[in-house]
Amino acid sequence: MEIASEVVLAKTSVGCLPVLRLLELPARWAADAFAFCRGPLRMLAVGVLVLPIVAGCASFRSYQTEIGRTLDLVAVGRIDSAIKAHRGQTHYGEDLLYYLEQGELLRLGGRYAESQTAWFEADRRFRKWEEQARVDPEMLARDVGSLLVSDRLRAYTGHDFEKVMLTTRMALNHLSLGEWDQARVAIKRSHEREALIARLRAEQVRRAEESAGEKDEAPDFRELNGYPVRTIDNPEVNALRNSYQNAFSHYLAGFVYEALGEISLAAAGYRQAIELQPGLALLEEGLAGLDMRHFRRSRSVTEADGTTDLLLVIETGLAPARASVNINLPVPTDQGLLLAPVSFPVIREQRLVSGSSAVSTDEGMPTEASTVTSVDLMSRRALQDEMPWIMVRAVARATAKASIQRVAFKKDDSNIAGTVVLIGSVLTERADERGWRSLPARIGLARFRLAHGTHDVDVAVGSQKHRFSVSLDGPFAVMSVRQVGTAAYMSLSPGPGA
Amino acid sequence: MRIRFVVRTWLVAVVVVALGVAGGCAKQVRYGDPKSVETVNIDFGSTDLQVIAEAMTRSLLQSPVVGGGSRPIVTVQDVKNKTSEYIDTRAITDSIRAELLKSGQVRFAVDEVGMDEQIDELERQQSEYYDQEQSAEIGNMVAAQYRLQGSIISIVKEADGVKDVYYKFNLQLWNVRNGLLEWSDEKDIRKTES
Numbered sequence A: 001m002e003i004a005s006e007v008v009l010a011k012t013s014v015g016c017l018p019v020l021r022l023l024e025l026p027a028r029w030a031a032d033a034f035a036f037c038r039g040p041l042r043m044l045a046v047g048v049l050v051l052p053i054v055a056g057c058a059s060f061r062s063y064q065t066e067i068g069r070t071l072d073l074v075a076v077g078r079i080d081s082a083i084k085a086h087r088g089q090t091h092y093g094e095d096l097l098y099y100l101e102q103g104e105l106l107r108l109g110g111r112y113a114e115s116q117t118a119w120f121e122a123d124r125r126f127r128k129w130e131e132q133a134r135v136d137p138e139m140l141a142r143d144v145g146s147l148l149v150s151d152r153l154r155a156y157t158g159h160d161f162e163k164v165m166l167t168t169r170m171a172l173n174h175l176s177l178g179e180w181d182q183a184r185v186a187i188k189r190s191h192e193r194e195a196l197i198a199r200l201r202a203e204q205v206r207r208a209e210e211s212a213g214e215k216d217e218a219p220d221f222r223e224l225n226g227y228p229v230r231t232i233d234n235p236e237v238n239a240l241r242n243s244y245q246n247a248f249s250h251y252l253a254g255f256v257y258e259a260l261g262e263i264s265l266a267a268a269g270y271r272q273a274i275e276l277q278p279g280l281a282l283l284e285e286g287l288a289g290l291d292m293r294h295f296r297r298s299r300s301v302t303e304a305d306g307t308t309d310l311l312l313v314i315e316t317g318l319a320p321a322r323a324s325v326n327i328n329l330p331v332p333t334d335q336g337l338l339l340a341p342v343s344f345p346v347i348r349e350q351r352l353v354s355g356s357s358a359v360s361t362d363e364g365m366p367t368e369a370s371t372v373t374s375v376d377l378m379s380r381r382a383l384q385d386e387m388p389w390i391m392v393r394a395v396a397r398a399t400a401k402a403s404i405q406r407v408a409f410k411k412d413d414s415n416i417a418g419t420v421v422l423i424g425s426v427l428t429e430r431a432d433e434r435g436w437r438s439l440p441a442r443i444g445l446a447r448f449r450l451a452h453g454t455h456d457v458d459v460a461v462g463s464q465k466h467r468f469s470v471s472l473d474g475p476f477a478v479m480s481v482r483q484v485g486t487a488a489y490m491s492l493s494p495g496p497g498a
Numbered sequence B: 001m002r003i004r005f006v007v008r009t010w011l012v013a014v015v016v017v018a019l020g021v022a023g024g025c026a027k028q029v030r031y032g033d034p035k036s037v038e039t040v041n042i043d044f045g046s047t048d049l050q051v052i053a054e055a056m057t058r059s060l061l062q063s064p065v066v067g068g069g070s071r072p073i074v075t076v077q078d079v080k081n082k083t084s085e086y087i088d089t090r091a092i093t094d095s096i097r098a099e100l101l102k103s104g105q106v107r108f109a110v111d112e113v114g115m116d117e118q119i120d121e122l123e124r125q126q127s128e129y130y131d132q133e134q135s136a137e138i139g140n141m142v143a144a145q146y147r148l149q150g151s152i153i154s155i156v157k158e159a160d161g162v163k164d165v166y167y168k169f170n171l172q173l174w175n176v177r178n179g180l181l182e183w184s185d186e187k188d189i190r191k192t193e194s
Helices: A003-036 A040-055 A063-075 A079-088 A096-108 A112-135 A137-141 A144-148 A160-176 A180-214 A247-259 A263-276 A281-288 A290-299 A375-411 A416-428 B002-023 B046-061 B089-103 B112-125
Strands: A307-316 A323-333 A336-346 A357-361 A367-374 A442-451 A453-461 A464-472 A476-484 A487-492 B073-081 B146-159 B162-175 B181-193
Touching (some): A063 A096, A063 A476, A079 A096, A096 A112, A096 A160, A112 A160, A112 A180, A160 A180, A247 A281, A247 A290, A247 A307, A247 A367, A247 A476, A263 A290, A263 B073, A281 A290, A307 A453, A336 A375, A375 A442, A453 A476, A464 A476, A464 A487, B046 B089, B046 B162, B046 B181, B073 B112, B073 B162
Antiparallel strands (some): A357 A453, A367 A442, A453 A464, B146 B162, B162 B181
16 A cells, blocks of 8 residues: 555545535435335446436546547648547537537637637637636535546536637637727627636635645645656646746737737736746837837838738647546455555646747748747646645545445445446546647747748748748738648638738 | 335435525525625736726826816827736727816827728718718828827735735826826726635
């Protein structure tokens, strides 16, 4: 038996005791009912016991396996087949994750209006979450289904960084459609969403600290023997201010505000981007050159100066997948400690292409697009932040399952109920692997001033080289290039007033 | 035993239904006083905007240039946002402009932001669709005598669960002809959240 795991159990158990008492009660009632039944009724009772397990078959399926097939098609450039394949995966219903993934696939396919429709649905669900969180912040921690069977049964409400990323990507879609004013609306929603998340998480931390002060320290995943701690606890992950704010969203906000002539807001966007990702020349030049760019434009108010300020967004790879790892933890029963497998989510190391991309145009300005945002790191930071709560739920669940199992064996002489519960609890013990996988792993930026007209833009990411022909005729434009596997997808926004 | 089982089942059902009903309670929406003090969080808010606009308007109206009765022509320029917050400084200058206009002591020339629309309209009126007798002629726009510009900065400090934010809003009135600074004032705001 591992000492570190015992420490974890001791810490998590302190907070779980009231929950465990609550769970033991229905377990006793269920066993009473089972013992009361005889003959065919008992078979029916077996069915009733099995039913929740079968009904919760979401906990058997692997989200990563299912979305993986779709993403494989994306990686070879078969985007229409990917959209079709994803629509065919009806197992998860049209839930939040479906709309998030579907919106991204449609964006890659250049179907921006359809993509927006899917993302509006996802946004509607996030807004519902926001409303609930505003009224009752504590409800976020409650979910009895996950305590009884699996975290996979929890309603998927999205990770914090996904909530912010959604409105940023909706802004990109608006830009692709030439709707700069609508992009501004989506960007403003990002600010509001960030502020709400910050408030909720601060409140959550405050409560956790108060609770830890009263009872014991919060559970620490670093003490879990066998857990790959370095994947979510390393200098790069810890350097992030939090899991949900990112420099790209704020730089894009700055660019859109600047394009719309709102300099005071543009300055805030660029400044926030610098604070989130310090030391990047591109971000610093965004703010330092703002007044000069604005001055130049205001001088040429009566006639366009014939150039386009082009923001090139280079997105690579896919957001990392979560997997399930089983770790044996000692669970207390009346017959002593029982070693029970408890599942935890992990994010394995993934091989990403080099952090920067080479960009050049036919006007002979080769430059390097530095990575300003890593969704890969944000995912890891999100998991790091979630781990204490995941551990509390996982240990409570394991103890509850052991408790139900013990009662079932004790009350039913035939041991059928106990065996069914045992099999069910082992089968359903899988960590929640869900996450918005079609998001890019990394986002890089480059900025050019190009003369109006048609240009060749060369983008090299790792060993992959792509050439795009773009036609520019407005004062501002945003060009997005997304590379997944060997495929590259491009989107160009007509600028405001183009 | 059977009775006990049935009673327990019903109890569970009642609890589940009660939880469902509680969860489905509708939220209330009500109107509030837009001038009431807003302290939802420490970020720049409506009260800060109103306090700054009122203080600056009051001070400007008492200045020799504006209060002298000459009805100077002013143009509003950029108020630089030097904070990390998304503060729309145009909303502040719009409020100041509206209050000054209500006083009748100041006139405003088209500013940089409205210039594009102004030129578009002038050019549109030169087209064949308009009666040229009534159309505004190009070259008659009145230039501003003064320009209003400023900045807002913030200093944020946070320690031991206490967050302190200090805002300083500065506004200046410059004479366009001779480049003299005719008036300037500041408004400080300090907020603490714990």
